[in-house]
Amino acid sequence: MxxxxxxxxxxxxxxxxxxxxxxxxxxxxxxxxxxxxxxxxxxxxxxxxxxxxxxxxxxxxxxxxxxxxxxxxxxxxxxxxxxxxxxxxxxxxxxxxxxxxxxxxxxxxxxxxxxxxxxxxxxxxxxxxxxxxxxxxxxxxxxxxxxxxxxxxxxxxxxxxxxxxxxxxxxxxxxxxxxxxxxxxxxxxxxxxxxxxxxxxxxRDPDYEVDDEAFFLDFVKAVFTQRRKTIRNAIRNTAHISGLDDADAVVDALEEPEPDVLTDDILRKRAGNVTPAQFAAMAGVADEFGRGGG
Known part of the structure; x- marks a missing residue:
């Protein structure tokens, strides 16, 4: 055979x-x-x-x-x-x-x-x-x-x-x-x-939800371009990359985040210490408050 x-x-x-x-x-x-x-x-x-x-x-x-x-x-x-x-x-x-x-x-x-x-x-x-x-x-x-x-x-x-x-x-x-x-x-x-x-x-599906995947990925890209800065400054400095219209409004909304995966010190963290789920939650806030006038 x-x-x-x-x-x-x-x-x-x-x-x-x-x-x-x-x-x-x-x-x-x-x-x-x-x-x-x-x-x-x-x-x-x-x-x-x-x-x-x-x-x-x-x-x-x-x-x-x-x-x-x-x-x-x-x-x-x-x-x-x-x-x-x-x-x-x-x-x-x-x-x-x-x-x-x-x-x-x-x-x-x-x-x-x-x-x-x-x-x-x-x-x-x-x-x-x-x-x-x-x-x-x-x-x-x-x-x-x-x-x-x-x-x-x-x-x-x-x-x-x-x-x-x-x-x-x-x-x-x-x-x-x-x-x-x-x-x-x-x-x-x-x-x-x-x-x-x-x-x-x-x-596999991520263990978090993202409404706008393209914006989420752009937001992650933007924040990591200033990984040595705090999240507060990284968001403010990279609006031209992430596509935010009002970065200050996003920072203000994150000052007292809703009680989910985000913590009240999230703005003092740096990108390397933020989990994917936290990035997703921040992107959700950014999408709501920082795009198209909020």
Whole structure:
């Protein structure tokens, strides 16, 4: 008996794939190939609890991760910007393309139409990590994504820690965020200047309510631009970013907040010590009293 389509995958040698692709990685173009078999093999394991009916991969490159995903997923769609790599993937995995198990979309992941995927597993181009992440997270699908370590730790940062910031609040608005593995520089060729980390995001609704999501995210962005200032001064100084018409009215309303998640010292806090739920409550007050004349 022949082997199943999945059994044909999962063992391709990273160095062999890179040689067959015949394309040198260009670190100036944000290309660093993952060559450590042990790391590559573990990535799909972090997705075992996810629905792998249709997996999206961003930036397939020479197909190192693609091969592992085809061993575990029913279908894989790869979005690859480089025409040479897109062509190689179609040749290397020709049978999977023929049967529909693999679709290669040539184009920029920031602008192409994404398929109706069930999970995204990818070693992201670091230069577009933030933009790609915030295209994916609002879609409400689980992800396993590779980032620069600092970016990953800021995504997962908790209130009151050095890593906590706008990125933490925004990412955790959409999902639980967990750093599942730190990956050393040596796992890549050529080695990047910094270490990396694998992040798992699990979509869920936040434990607070937001009436205007766009305003909430703008408000968080604005306040964190002055994270060393008190909330009182940050709100007053960033009305041009948050879109407030009357920042003083917001501060006045927060002087004696309603008895919910906000405390009477909220205006003396700094952004790094304000929880996502408190940001949501403040944004609600700001929306009510500071926009359109209140």
């Amino acid at each position: 022949g082997r199943s389509p999945r059994e044909e995958h999962g063992t391709r040698d990273p160095d062999g794939l890179i040689r067959r692709a015949g394309v040198r990685a260009d670190p100036n173009s944000d290309q660093h190939f993952l060559i450590d078999d042990r790391v590559v093999d573990r990535i799909p394991e972090y997705a075992e609890e996810m629905d792998l009916t249709h997996v999206l991969e961003i930036g397939g490159g020479p197909g190192v991760l693609t091969d592992r995903l085809l061993a575990t997923a029913d279908r894989v769609t790869v979005v690859e910007r480089d025409p040479k790599f897109a062509d190689f993937l179609r040749r290397e995995f020709a049978e999977d393309c023929r049967t529909g198990r693999l679709t290669v979309v040539e184009g920029d992941a920031l602008s192409v139409d994404l398929p109706d995927f069930t999970a995204c597993v990818a070693n992201l181009p670091y230069g577009i990590s933030s933009e790609i992440t915030f295209r994916l997270l609002p879609l409400g699908k689980p992800t396993i994504l590779m980032f620069q370590r600092e970016f990953a730790e800021r995504m997962a940062g908790e209130s009151g820690t050095d890593d906590y910031g706008r990125l933490s609040v925004t990412a955790q608005h959409y999902a639980d965020v967990e750093v599942v593995e730190v990956v050393p520089r040596e796992a890549f060729s050529p080695a990047p200047e910094v270490s990396s980390a694998i992040v798992r995001t699990t979509p």
